[in-house]
Amino acid sequence: MQMDERKQKVLWAIIQDYVSTAEPVGSRTLARKYDIGVSPATIRNEMSDLEEMGYIEQPHTSAGRIPSDFGYRYFVDCLMQREALQEYQRQQIRHTLIDKLQEVNMLMQQTTTILSQLTNYTAIVLGPQVGKTTFQRIQLIPIQPNKVVVVVVTSAGIMESRIIDVPDSVSADDLQLVADLINSELAGQTMKQVRNSLYRNLSQLLKKQKQVLVQSLELIDQAMQAEREEQVYLAGTLNIFKQPEFKDVEKIQNLLGILEEHDLVRNLLRGVESEGVSIKIGTENHHEGVRNCSMITATYQVDGEVLGVIGLLGPTRMEYSKSLAVVENLTEQLSVALKRLFGR
Amino acid sequence: MQMDERKQKVLWAIIQDYVSTAEPVGSRTLARKYDIGVSPATIRNEMSDLEEMGYIEQPHTSAGRIPSDFGYRYFVDCLMQREALQEYQRQQIRHTLIDKLQEVNMLMQQTTTILSQLTNYTAIVLGPQVGKTTFQRIQLIPIQPNKVVVVVVTSAGIMESRIIDVPDSVSADDLQLVADLINSELAGQTMKQVRNSLYRNLSQLLKKQKQVLVQSLELIDQAMQAEREEQVYLAGTLNIFKQPEFKDVEKIQNLLGILEEHDLVRNLLRGVESEGVSIKIGTENHHEGVRNCSMITATYQVDGEVLGVIGLLGPTRMEYSKSLAVVENLTEQLSVALKRLFGR
DNA sequence: TGTTAGCACTCAACTCTTGAGAGTGCTAAC
DNA sequence: GTTAGCACTCTCAAGAGTTGAGTGCTAACA
Numbered sequence: 001m002q003m004d005e006r007k008q009k010v011l012w013a014i015i016q017d018y019v020s021t022a023e024p025v026g027s028r029t030l031a032r033k034y035d036i037g038v039s040p041a042t043i044r045n046e047m048s049d050l051e052e053m054g055y056i057e058q059p060h061t062s063a064g065r066i067p068s069d070f071g072y073r074y075f076v077d078c079l080m081q082r083e084a085l086q087e088y089q090r091q092q093i094r095h096t097l098i099d100k101l102q103e104v105n106m107l108m109q110q111t112t113t114i115l116s117q118l119t120n121y122t123a124i125v126l127g128p129q130v131g132k133t134t135f136q137r138i139q140l141i142p143i144q145p146n147k148v149v150v151v152v153v154t155s156a157g158i159m160e161s162r163i164i165d166v167p168d169s170v171s172a173d174d175l176q177l178v179a180d181l182i183n184s185e186l187a188g189q190t191m192k193q194v195r196n197s198l199y200r201n202l203s204q205l206l207k208k209q210k211q212v213l214v215q216s217l218e219l220i221d222q223a224m225q226a227e228r229e230e231q232v233y234l235a236g237t238l239n240i241f242k243q244p245e246f247k248d249v250e251k252i253q254n255l256l257g258i259l260e261e262h263d264l265v266r267n268l269l270r271g272v273e274s275e276g277v278s279i280k281i282g283t284e285n286h287h288e289g290v291r292n293c294s295m296i297t298a299t300y301q302v303d304g305e306v307l308g309v310i311g312l313l314g315p316t317r318m319e320y321s322k323s324l325a326v327v328e329n330l331t332e333q334l335s336v337a338l339k340r341l342f343g344r
Numbered sequence: 345m346q347m348d349e350r351k352q353k354v355l356w357a358i359i360q361d362y363v364s365t366a367e368p369v370g371s372r373t374l375a376r377k378y379d380i381g382v383s384p385a386t387i388r389n390e391m392s393d394l395e396e397m398g399y400i401e402q403p404h405t406s407a408g409r410i411p412s413d414f415g416y417r418y419f420v421d422c423l424m425q426r427e428a429l430q431e432y433q434r435q436q437i438r439h440t441l442i443d444k445l446q447e448v449n450m451l452m453q454q455t456t457t458i459l460s461q462l463t464n465y466t467a468i469v470l471g472p473q474v475g476k477t478t479f480q481r482i483q484l485i486p487i488q489p490n491k492v493v494v495v496v497v498t499s500a501g502i503m504e505s506r507i508i509d510v511p512d513s514v515s516a517d518d519l520q521l522v523a524d525l526i527n528s529e530l531a532g533q534t535m536k537q538v539r540n541s542l543y544r545n546l547s548q549l550l551k552k553q554k555q556v557l558v559q560s561l562e563l564i565d566q567a568m569q570a571e572r573e574e575q576v577y578l579a580g581t582l583n584i585f586k587q588p589e590f591k592d593v594e595k596i597q598n599l600l601g602i603l604e605e606h607d608l609v610r611n612l613l614r615g616v617e618s619e620g621v622s623i624k625i626g627t628e629n630h631h632e633g634v635r636n637c638s639m640i641t642a643t644y645q646v647d648g649e650v651l652g653v654i655g656l657l658g659p660t661r662m663e664y665s666k667s668l669a670v671v672e673n674l675t676e677q678l679s680v681a682l683k684r685l686f687g688r
Numbered sequence: 689t690g691t692t693a694g695c696a697c698t699c700a701a702c703t704c705t706t707g708a709g710a711g712t713g714c715t716a717a718c
Numbered sequence: 719g720t721t722a723g724c725a726c727t728c729t730c731a732a733g734a735g736t737t738g739a740g741t742g743c744t745a746a747c748a
Contacts, residue, residue: 062728
């Protein structure tokens with residue numbers, strides 16, 4: 001059997017209707033609401049064909065049809081007309097990102113929030129991957145007798161800090177010495193490189209300040225550890241409740257549970273194309289907890305280098321066109337904002 | 345009508361049973377499962393009295409009785425026997441808090457998590473109130489030409505950081521000058537005092553480095569702003585799903601919505617006694633979204649000064665005795681851990 | 689006078705039935 | 719190839735009947 005123009009028209013209409021009503025679509029409805037130009041009976045025949053071809057399915061005998069994952073896939077690949085973003089939405093994004101650009105964390109959180117607001121789905125963003133950013137400086141700041149704050153700064157402006165205890169015998173000069181040493185040895189290296197040269201080159205150099213040194217290095221190590229796992233930002237998790245397919249408590253609990261496990265979320269987003277926009281529909285997702293969800297993801301980059309991913313999680317019955325427009329525009333503007341923040 | 349010993353016995357049994365089963369309790373059940381020593385008929389009479397006195401109520405005519413908020417209140421005040429924590433739970437708390445004490449954030453998050461795990465309710469913790477901690481240092485760390493990381497450290501080891509742009513004309517020495525100036529002027533003052541003396545004393549001192557100075561002060565200001573609002577830590581929000589009284593999607597959505605609004609959460613916890621342990625039952629809570637919840641809260645302190653609150657949110661049908669034991673022990677151990685971290 | 693057994697009554701929850709409504713597939717006619 | 723007509727299927731909602739848990743009242747009992 002062949003996909004012809006009328007079949008496309010019918011499939012398009014079915015998806016259109018189902019996306020907006022969440023109810024199975026019957027032949028009469030299609031004939032009435034959409035301009036297909038043939039009678040319900042003919043549409044029925046076409047629908048029967050479409051079902052046989054796998055594009056749509058019937059929840060039960062006497063109900064209308066709903067699109068299958070395969071049907072959505074065809075829609076996304078062949079039928080969907082690209083939508084441009086409304087000017088006011090574009091504006092809204094620009095506003096949100098420009099105001100907050102002083103700090104990466106805030107910028108990412110804002111990005112996530114605006115994404116969920118504009119789409120009414122759940123937004124997931126993976127923060128800049130810092131294996132690629134470089135170690136910049138360590139700073140030892142005495143705050144009380146015997147107490148020192150250690151701050152690790154990366155080129156992304158992300159940092160880890162910790163209070164450590166030091167023995168009386170360590171003076172402010174000693175601290176400076178340690179800091180200078182670490183800084184001169186390691187500055188500008190990527191986190192991976194730091195990790196490699198860390199213990200080899202440094203640990204035998206100092207005796208007296210050993211404890212401080214060790215603890216500082218531990219923190220750097222930890223910073224790397226922590227940041228190898230990209231930060232997960234979430235927003236609009238409660239938008240799930242708006243979807244009629246999630247009126248069931250179990251399903252909501254399930255999905256919220258997954259979203260709480262940031263490791264899972266990371267894996268979910270990592271499993272997509274290495275660059276650019278990707279749409280995963282229903283069972284195309286590897287994780288089985290999101291088999292009835294679709295995910296639109298896009299990478300963002302600075303100076304041509306992919307830094308992270310932004311993603312949108314909704315029901316398979318998703319407004320693909322609109323959502324895609326938002327995701328695309330947002331990555332673009334996010335990339336710009338990030339470049340301003342720490343691009344070369 | 346007077347509360348006598350037998351009525352107490354009956355009320356106690358009703359609460360006991362309802363807390364564990366979540367089903368209305370009938371007279372037969374009571375006679376069978378609890379050792380009251382009289383027949384169901386007599387118990388019925390007592391229950392009738394208890395209802396008249398307001399301690400219990402009937403969801404509908406042909407159902408058993410359930411405790412009213414007033415009944416729980418009487419239970420908590422007069423009937424409940426204090427429970428000691430199991431040794432292994434005590435241990436578990438100690439373990440959790442000792443390992444992580446390098447950093448306030450982590451410590452607080454761990455506290456919250458262990459609280460929810462031990463109780464199976466939702467744990468809410470307000471981070472140390474920093475209006476009372478003092479400004480310690482500011483540090484300006486150049487990371488790239490024209491870019492400086494500003495770090496503000498408070499005595500609590502909490503900090504705010506930001507990347508700012510500086511003009512070419514500002515040298516490393518200039519930065520040092522600004523930092524030294526701010527540090528010498530403001531170090532050791534409480535955040536409130538800093539706020540007051542900030543613009544008055546400093547802004548006219550420098551010309552060339554004015555921009556850096558202004559932006560640094562802005563950050564300090566912001567740090568104060570941000571930290572006047574204590575950090576909210578949550579854990580076990582999904583425990584709500586375990587409670588049969590929340591099998592309704594609307595109610596869950598409602599509660600999760602409230603928990604997402606940290607301002608609301610703060611208000612909720614602030615509305616309790618200024619010191620020590622407090623139990624708020626159902627309608628005793630001011631916020632109407634938690635009218636069918638109970639909250640156990642306790643303040644934690646260092647050197648006699650109240651720093652924050654830890655709280656437990658569950659259904660009114662709560663295991664008050666057990667939960668209370670956990671909350672009390674946890675505040676105690678948290679106070680110790682915090683004292684080690686930044687006590688005098 | 690307090691306690692208990694017995695009994696009529698109430699009400700939610702469950703099951704079963706029924707009818708309406710939406711939708712389909714098939715057939716025959718156009 | 720398209721359409722009208724019709725029998726059929728299945729869900730959903732409403733209604734009726736039944737069951738079971740629980741109560742309140744009354745009268746008898748210790």
